[in-house]
Amino acid sequence: MSKQRPTIADVASRAGVSKGAVSFALNGRPGLAQATVDKILAAADELGWRPSNRARSLSVSKAFALGLVITRDPDVLSSDPFFSAFIAGVESVLSTRGQALVLQVVTAGEEEEAGYRRLAQDGRVDGVFLSDLRHEDPRIDLLVELGMPAVTLNRPDGTSPFPAVVLDDRPGTRAVVEHLVALGHTRIAHVAGPPAFVHATARSTAFVAALADAGLQPAAIETGDFTAAAGIEATRRLLALPEPPTAIVYANDRMAIAGLGAAQAAGLTVPDDLSIAGFDDSELAEYVHPGLTTVRADPFRFGEAAAQTLNQVVDGESDVPDAELAPAELVVRRSTAAPPPA
Amino acid sequence: MSKQRPTIADVASRAGVSKGAVSFALNGRPGLAQATVDKILAAADELGWRPSNRARSLSVSKAFALGLVITRDPDVLSSDPFFSAFIAGVESVLSTRGQALVLQVVTAGEEEEAGYRRLAQDGRVDGVFLSDLRHEDPRIDLLVELGMPAVTLNRPDGTSPFPAVVLDDRPGTRAVVEHLVALGHTRIAHVAGPPAFVHATARSTAFVAALADAGLQPAAIETGDFTAAAGIEATRRLLALPEPPTAIVYANDRMAIAGLGAAQAAGLTVPDDLSIAGFDDSELAEYVHPGLTTVRADPFRFGEAAAQTLNQVVDGESDVPDAELAPAELVVRRSTAAPPPA
DNA sequence: GATGTCGTCTAAACCGGTTTAAAGCGTGTC
DNA sequence: GACACGCTTTAAACCGGTTTAGACGACATC
Numbered sequence: 116m117s118k119q120r121p122t123i124a125d126v127a128s129r130a131g132v133s134k135g136a137v138s139f140a141l142n143g144r145p146g147l148a149q150a151t152v153d154k155i156l157a158a159a160d161e162l163g164w165r166p167s168n169r170a171r172s173l174s175v176s177k178a179f180a181l182g183l184v185i186t187r188d189p190d191v192l193s194s195d196p197f198f199s200a201f202i203a204g205v206e207s208v209l210s211t212r213g214q215a216l217v218l219q220v221v222t223a224g225e226e227e228e229a230g231y232r233r234l235a236q237d238g239r240v241d242g243v244f245l246s247d248l249r250h251e252d253p254r255i256d257l258l259v260e261l262g263m264p265a266v267t268l269n270r271p272d273g274t275s276p277f278p279a280v281v282l283d284d285r286p287g288t289r290a291v292v293e294h295l296v297a298l299g300h301t302r303i304a305h306v307a308g309p310p311a312f313v314h315a316t317a318r319s320t321a322f323v324a325a326l327a328d329a330g331l332q333p334a335a336i337e338t339g340d341f342t343a344a345a346g347i348e349a350t351r352r353l354l355a356l357p358e359p360p361t362a363i364v365y366a367n368d369r370m371a372i373a374g375l376g377a378a379q380a381a382g383l384t385v386p387d388d389l390s391i392a393g394f395d396d397s398e399l400a401e402y403v404h405p406g407l408t409t410v411r412a413d414p415f416r417f418g419e420a421a422a423q424t425l426n427q428v429v430d431g432e433s434d435v436p437d438a439e440l441a442p443a444e445l446v447v448r449r450s451t452a453a454p455p456p457a
Numbered sequence: 458m459s460k461q462r463p464t465i466a467d468v469a470s471r472a473g474v475s476k477g478a479v480s481f482a483l484n485g486r487p488g489l490a491q492a493t494v495d496k497i498l499a500a501a502d503e504l505g506w507r508p509s510n511r512a513r514s515l516s517v518s519k520a521f522a523l524g525l526v527i528t529r530d531p532d533v534l535s536s537d538p539f540f541s542a543f544i545a546g547v548e549s550v551l552s553t554r555g556q557a558l559v560l561q562v563v564t565a566g567e568e569e570e571a572g573y574r575r576l577a578q579d580g581r582v583d584g585v586f587l588s589d590l591r592h593e594d595p596r597i598d599l600l601v602e603l604g605m606p607a608v609t610l611n612r613p614d615g616t617s618p619f620p621a622v623v624l625d626d627r628p629g630t631r632a633v634v635e636h637l638v639a640l641g642h643t644r645i646a647h648v649a650g651p652p653a654f655v656h657a658t659a660r661s662t663a664f665v666a667a668l669a670d671a672g673l674q675p676a677a678i679e680t681g682d683f684t685a686a687a688g689i690e691a692t693r694r695l696l697a698l699p700e701p702p703t704a705i706v707y708a709n710d711r712m713a714i715a716g717l718g719a720a721q722a723a724g725l726t727v728p729d730d731l732s733i734a735g736f737d738d739s740e741l742a743e744y745v746h747p748g749l750t751t752v753r754a755d756p757f758r759f760g761e762a763a764a765q766t767l768n769q770v771v772d773g774e775s776d777v778p779d780a781e782l783a784p785a786e787l788v789v790r791r792s793t794a795a796p797p798p799a
Numbered sequence: 800g801a802t803g804t805c806g807t808c809t810a811a812a813c814c815g816g817t818t819t820a821a822a823g824c825g826t827g828t829c
Numbered sequence: 830g831a832c833a834c835g836c837t838t839t840a841a842a843c844c845g846g847t848t849t850a851g852a853c854g855a856c857a858t859c
Contacts, residue, residue, distance in 0.1 A: 122844090122845055122846080123845065123846060123847095124845080124846095132808075132809085133808065133809045133810070134809090134810090134845090134846080134847090135808075135809065135810080135811090135847080135848075135849090136807090136808060136809075137846095138846070138847055138848080139808090139847095139848095142847085146806075146807070146808085147806095147807070147808080148806080148807060148808090151807080151808080165578055165579075166845090166846075167515075167580065167844090167845050167846065168579050168580055168581065169511065169514040169515045169518075169520075169580055169844080169845075169846085170515055170814090170844070170845030170846035170847090171845080171846055171847080172511040172514065172515075172814095172846090173509075173511045173512055173514075173515045173813095173814050173815070173816085173844085173845080173846075173847095174813075174814050174845080174846050174847045174848085175814085175846085175847065176511075176814075178511075180559070180581075187541075187545055199529075202560065202562055203529055203562045206560075206561065206562040206563075210561075210575070213575075213579065215559045215561070215576075215579070215581050216559065216560050216561070217522070217557045217558065217559055217560075218544065218548075218558050218559075218560045219548065219552075219557070219558070220544055220545045220548040221548075233552070233555075234557075236462075236507055237507075237510050237555065237557070238509065238510055238511055239510065239522075239557050342740070343740050343741050343743065343744040344743075344744065346744065347744055369740070369741070372741060372744070372745065373741065373744035373745075375745075375746070376744050376745045376746030376747075376748075377744075377746070379746040380746045380747070398684070398685050398711070399685050399711070399714060399715065399741065401685070401686075402685040402686065402688065402689055402714070402715035402718050402719075403714065403715075403717075403718045403745070404717070404718035404719070404721040404722045405722070406718075464814090464815055464816080465815065465816060465817095466815080466816095474838075474839085475838065475839045475840070476815090476816080476817090476839090476840090477817080477818075477819090477838075477839065477840080477841090478837090478838060478839075479816095480816070480817055480818080481817095481818095481838090484817085488836080488837070488838085489837070489838080490836085490837060490838090493837080493838085508815085508816075509814085509815050509816065511814080511815075511816085512814070512815030512816035512817090512844095513815080513816055513817080514816090514844095515814085515815080515816075515817095515843095515844050515845070515846085516815080516816050516817045516818085516843075516844050517816085517817065517844085518844075
């Protein structure tokens with residue numbers, strides 16, 4: 116009994132045909148008599164033949180894999196909770212197509228570009244997901260230069276040859292603001308993400324716009340970098356204002372949960388003295404005390420849609436349309452309530 | 458100007474030698490005159506030649522990639538905070554060797570085995586990391602059957618042909634207990650992880666042993682599944698005991714932070730009424746209120762060591778020794794203090 | 800009967816490397 | 830001058846698929 120796995124040549128000799136015929140049959144190409152096709156498929160089946168990725172990769176010049184580059188700033192793995200589920204969604208698509216997901220973690224800066232270059236030059240992947248989009252994102256031109264197919268997670272601000280998978284953050288942000296306004300808040304502050312990121316500014320402009328629609332102005336806007344440490348700092352600054360806000364809307368849950376801790380450490384009771392809202396609906400949001408009012412997206416679906424869209428591009432379809440997902444929705448928990456009486 | 462990247466044949470013709478000679482030179486194999494080697498390397502350099510992974514994969518039957526299968530129970534991505542840094546550590550090694558990391562997310566159960574099978578049969582990877590080791594872990598035999606090299610993250614309980622990368626949790630757990638005992642606690646409870654996991658039971662037996670050394674018995678032991686929801690549930694049960702504990706040691710930070718919320722929701726003040734300790738030193742641990750006393754490991758180093766060790770196995774070295782990392786150490790924050798006066 | 804056409808199938812080249820058997824060559828020995 | 834020997838190099842096979850040019854036979858057409 117041969118331990119080696121059967122090759123296409125084994126199938127050919129068992130079916131009594133040539134290698135070429137086998138290849139045709141297995142790829143469902145026309146030009147073979149039906150009887151021959153059946154015979155070949157039967158032989159392949161009996162032998163338990165499975166295609167060799169490596170050989171296929173070489174001859175068709177494809178990797179049968181997609182790539183995700185994660186930029187790891189000193190200690191931030193992007194928006195953590197997001198990625199776990201996103202990757203699971205991607206995987207759910209790839210596994211049905213025999214593709215693999217290649218992950219690359221790079222530190223921010225120079226190395227980032229090198230990361231994409233490596234992925235491309237090594238021919239590891241057929242396309243990449245572009246996450247944490249930045250304004251005037253240099254990676255778009257880089258990928259064009261490298262001839263690497265891609266999809267952007269959310270819509271870039273400049274022109275882009277790649278389809279975008281978009282999950283509109285704005286309705287969720289708007290809903291948070293409306294919720295707070297309805298509770299009676301008038302001094303609402305925002306802790307934004309780094310302005311370099313498209314989704315960070317999208318959330319903060321939506322915040323400002325929603326407030327304006329209610330005839331209000333932001334009590335203050337602080338900027339953080341999505342880390343817990345930044346959430347603490349920003350919160351302290353807000354609470355130290357002469358007229359501190361009665362509600363704070365954070366651009367992500369991590370900063371919000373840290374902000375919650377900072378407010379409590381400052382002796383405030385949430386939500387009685389201060390309302391707090393996050394964004395992401397990460398696992399802990401539900402379980403901290405008080406439960407965090409936040410905005411829930413569906414990262415798994417996001418991953419699915421991104422993988423499907425990227426594969427369309429990789430498969431050479433032209434004019435692949437953007438994929439739109441259901442917008443993020445408000446989840447009201449205990450961290451928001453009416454403002455304290457003046 | 459040819460857009461195609463140069464192949465080994467281009468290098469050969471430019472250097473005026475045969476393909477074989479080029480291959481020898483590039484791989485630093487003996488049997489070529491030094492002058493020839495220099496000539497070839499110069500030619501390769503001028504042409505900007507880079508080896509084709511695909512061709513190399515086919516001819517040497519290696520994937521030049523390592524794999525990580527993450528089992529995703531309904532909603533738990535293993536011990537989240539751990540993986541981000543672990544992967545970064547792995548990557549730091551792989552990037553220097555031109556290897557890639559293939560990630561596969563599977564749902565628990567049947568699909569898990571299929572995940573490893575796919576990785577092996579598709580020839581995607583040369584070895585895998587075995588994480589979240591379970592007692593009598595069936596994956597060890599599976600990998601042996603598949604002939605797939607591996608390293609286990611921490612030591613399995615049965616015999617294993619694979620080297621282990623170990624980061625001893627016990628000293629950290631012991632330190633937590635000693636810390637609480639020194640503060641004066643005598644009724645200390647534990648929220649353990651699922652007993653199926655080796656590291657979960659390692660932590661709980663270390664907990665019991667450390668207590669015993671102090672002449673104490675556990676006030677109670679609850680079992681959770683590492684999720685925040687489980688942390689809440691276990692905490693509620695502990696607080697509902699006729700004689701509730703004055704301190705709770707959790708098997709991970711996620712359960713601890715959720716437990717902290719539960720205790721606060723129950724009207725307790727931490728640490729005055731109840732001390733709480735976690736395990737992992739995840740980012741949020743420092744920033745919740747009060748800051749969480751916990752145990753810090755170094756997942757980045759863990760990833761590095763795991764990658765190095767796995768590569769030794771993949772490279773065919775025999776008797777690769779286990780890699781031992783510095784044990785996890787206690788980080789004392791505000792969530793632990795002397796017990797309330799009886 | 801010669802020619803053309805269609806449908807089916809094969810042989811061989813190709814993807815870009817690695818590896819093996821053997822050839823070429825200069826030198827030393829007798 | 831013939832021979833063996835070691836060092837260097839090459840030609841060709843190989844990894845396992847895909848793809849192209851063309852062979853072959855059956856059949857229709859004139």
